Amino acid sequence: MTEQRNLRGFASDNNAGVHPAILSAISEVNAGHVIAYGDDPYTARAVADLKTVFGKDAEVFFVFIGTAANVLGLSTLTQPYHAVICPDTAHIHVDECGAPEKFSGCKLLTCSTADGKLNPEMIASHMHEIGFEHHVQPRVVSITQATELGTVYTMEEIREIASYAHDHGLLLHMDGARISNAAVSLGCGLYEMTGGAGVDVLSFGGTKNGMMYGEAIVFFDPSLCADFKYRRKQGMQLASKMRYISAQFSAFLKDELWKGNATHANRMAQKLYARVKDIPGVEVTRRVEANAVFARIPHRIIPVLQKEFFFYVWDEEQSEVRWMCSFDTTEEDIESFAVLLRSLL
Numbered sequence: 001m002t003e004q005r006n007l008r009g010f011a012s013d014n015n016a017g018v019h020p021a022i023l024s025a026i027s028e029v030n031a032g033h034v035i036a037y038g039d040d041p042y043t044a045r046a047v048a049d050l051k052t053v054f055g056k057d058a059e060v061f062f063v064f065i066g067t068a069a070n071v072l073g074l075s076t077l078t079q080p081y082h083a084v085i086c087p088d089t090a091h092i093h094v095d096e097c098g099a100p101e102k103f104s105g106c107k108l109l110t111c112s113t114a115d116g117k118l119n120p121e122m123i124a125s126h127m128h129e130i131g132f133e134h135h136v137q138p139r140v141v142s143i144t145q146a147t148e149l150g151t152v153y154t155m156e157e158i159r160e161i162a163s164y165a166h167d168h169g170l171l172l173h174m175d176g177a178r179i180s181n182a183a184v185s186l187g188c189g190l191y192e193m194t195g196g197a198g199v200d201v202l203s204f205g206g207t208k209n210g211m212m213y214g215e216a217i218v219f220f221d222p223s224l225c226a227d228f229k230y231r232r233k234q235g236m237q238l239a240s241k242m243r244y245i246s247a248q249f250s251a252f253l254k255d256e257l258w259k260g261n262a263t264h265a266n267r268m269a270q271k272l273y274a275r276v277k278d279i280p281g282v283e284v285t286r287r288v289e290a291n292a293v294f295a296r297i298p299h300r301i302i303p304v305l306q307k308e309f310f311f312y313v314w315d316e317e318q319s320e321v322r323w324m325c326s327f328d329t330t331e332e333d334i335e336s337f338a339v340l341l342r343s344l345l
Contacts, residue, residue, distance in 0.1 A: 019210035080105025116147030150292030162198025
């Protein structure tokens with residue numbers, strides 16, 4: 001279905017606009033000439049800002065989009081005969097058009113999960129035929145925080161996965177497209193549940209949380225990215241006017257804007273959940289731990305709802321829908337939506 005009339009709604013946190021502080025940061029660097037391709041003071045400052053968060057030994061590289069961050073991060077860790085273990089709902093498996101496999105040459109080995117989260121037992125199911133040249137060799141475990149099902153790995157769960165991975169010669173990659181929402185949900189810092197919990201490489205995203213565009217790939221072990229600058233260029237992700245990405249990250253981190261935006265989005269999701277959960281005919285299907293609410297509703301009312309508040313159907317067969325809240329979701333949005341939903345049931 002095509003979105004119409006520039007509707008407010010609950011389709012995706014990607015659909016929200018850009019936070020004014022981010023726009024201001026972009027405007028502030030839009031003056032004069034600076035050296036291109038990241039050799040500018042704004043990029044240097046942004047890298048320093050990220051090192052303050054993720055550790056002085058972290059290596060940081062900016063790219064345009066999340067798919068590129070995931071693909072380049074994973075391809076740097078692997079050879080074409082390797083495999084990446086991930087949930088069957090993972091973005092790298094479902095929503096990146098095969099890009100991770102095409103550009104890394106690796107195979108994705110998926111695990112069926114009830115909540116979008118891996119555990120060591122699931123990973124272990126793929127740890128066989130090691131050293132046998134007829135089979136791909138597991139090399140990376142990839143987890144998403146928060147997951148595509150709106151759930152959040154606990155700190156202990158991340159540490160357990162990292163420990164298992166490292167004990168078996170694997171590396172741990174985290175897709176952090178919604179990492180801000182996960183950190184708020186856990187009440188922890190960004191480093192605490194990434195490098196501090198054993199993550200080796202992070203795709204750090206802000207587009208779903210008030211930024212315009214851009215991702216940071218964070219390597220917690222510098223030895224893993226010795227040749228990354230060449231991979232980024234060859235992967236067509238070396239921005240000439242990088243200052244416009246870099247400035248956004250500095251603003252995103254300043255005064256913990258990332259945290260304020262994510263706190264609001266998560267709080268709106270809780271309000272939405274509270275407002276719809278007791279409406280007859282609505283069955284909330286997943287735990288609401290970040291900024292997503294999943295529910296089953298009668299199929300007949302979905303098109304009517306979508307005309308006023310656009311959202312996506314998650315599972316057509318189950319009539320399960322996904323409602324995403326954003327940094328700019330309002331209580332009025334939620335109230336109007338809930339009133340309409342109740343009136344249709």
